[in-house]
Amino acid sequence: MAYDKFTILKSTAVPLAIENVDTDQLIPARFLKATERVGFGDNLFRDWRYNPDNTPKKDFVLNDPTYSGKILIGGKNFGSGSSREHAAWAIYDYGFRCVVSSFFADIFRNNCLNIGVLPVQVSAVFAEKIFHAIASDPKAELEVNLANQSITLLSTGEQEKFEISSYKKDNMINGFDDIDYLQNIKSEIKEFAENLPL
């Protein structure tokens, strides 16, 4: 699925200082019945965001107008659990383009990269600094520069580098995906398949 190119993102961030945020929280299973990729943002963090009678829960950060932005900063081990890509779709559809955490679950990280959400893994210390900066000023901005692989806390100028493979980086900067690549090597794939043990 095509997505918007990612180059430099300058934005405020929404803080969610909870560890082990699992994909069942990001999008509960009962919202996985769609056959098209539409409307998942409305149900992002559904059960943390809304009471059973569908009124918003006042104390949840997405319902607090103080915080907004295209970056979500979460606690350690973000995105654990189910492989549902719907979790990443919900994040994208809600309006986030980047998730920052000191540690990501594997499948979730892959899913994000495949749909144009940039997972930025920072040190625990830097994550703390971001949380701290937002706590003292909710309008504190971050700049994520994909080409330089850097994330900067603009209020203090503090910066950290993050890892991403050069292949995925090029993909995201250009809005390409893996299928584009694989379609180009189809004959090589077919030849390989002839000689497999199974």
Next chain:
Amino acid sequence: MSNTLFDKVWDTHVIRKIEGGPDVLFIDRHLIHEVTSPVAFLGLKSRGIKVLYPERTFATADHNTPTINQHLPVADPLSANQLKALESNSNEYGISHWGLGHQKNGIVHVVGPEYGITQPGATIVCGDSHTSTHGAFGAIAFGIGTSEVEMVLASQCIMQPKPQKMRINVTGKLGFGVTPKDVALFIISQLTTSGATGYFVEYAGEVFESMTMEGRMTVCNLSIEMGARGGMIAPDETTISYVKGREFSPEGEAWEKALAYYKTLKTDADAVFDKEYTFDGSKIEPMITYGTNPGMGMGISNNIPDAEDVQGGITTYEKSLNYMGFHEGEAMLGKPVDFVFIGSCTNGRIEDFRAFASIVKGKQKAPNVTAWLVPGSHIVEAQIKQEGLLDIFNEAGFVLRQPGCSACLAMNDDKIPAGKYAVSTSNRNFEGRQGPGSRTMLASPLVAAAAAVTGKVTDPRDLIEELV
């Protein structure tokens, strides 16, 4: 050069290595279900691409299916629509489709092995994180997202960097009443839910060598719960005799060729792992979880640990205990139980129902407990009947439902109500996983059975008269 089992299978399937990027990995078998495939097919359509090898993909409906009255039309229009989409997409692209009511229908990770789709040394993917189950056969099997489902349909490949390698050895013999589920929950409690992130695990040692295939599947199934990409066990005689003669297993000359390949599938003696753990199997107790992730497990006779003794944030820990309505230092034994669920791709196989029967036989279901017994497939269902387990269940006041994922993820009507406590043999105790507000305690089929007849958390060893 010395290689691990994982290296051997991975390297055999690498078509290309991209510098500064992932490997292009060929996928032997692809399993799909109704929830994570529709958008992948839409993607194929919009790109105008065909499925490259339809004969390597198998579709079954399981996540969203009812577990009673399967002969009737599915009542929920959204679920019905999703099931229909799986059927029409499979038909359009020439993929075998085992829909609701089909004799081969069942949970994707239960039917795959039953029909021999799962083979030692294969690469297997599915848009479900518990695809790690198939690693029990010495396959590299892992869960993927929908974009990757589309990739596999289009090209039979995925693009991922090679993970690091971890070996977990469990030595000795398991104690009385201790099952493969307990071994897995124990390991996760030691490593935490992120302790194996970035790794592919090989399980080794006497405990796994003497396990049945069903038990090995339970262990590998739960690999994802400690963050691992997957887990695998080297194939041996147990594996080969399970695989031989199944419908999709190789036959004749192809079988001989496959067998020669299977025999190469073991870690060389001097191969090196990036990380290695060793545990003493004889020290493991029946386990139960007390919190809202599978790493929050403990021996059933212990008390809930204090926040100070637990790794991770105290706020997260408190949030978790609050959700469960539990407190630090409390005993789990004796806690009231409202629901018992036996089933899922973790513990929905025949051996699990035998274990459950061994406890409930001659007893009665506790009046305060609602129990859902859900076989993983029609084969399991038929075995339950043939072996007389159904009679045992019925006499003890239990009914058997029809195959499916059921309360494992509560996408269908099998939802644990808000605030209620469930002892579940499934794999996730996340907030709301088994229904909004549900409170899940993960455990083995023996612990589930003990709870079902006593109505509270009970050590199954107190109910088994004879050593097994």
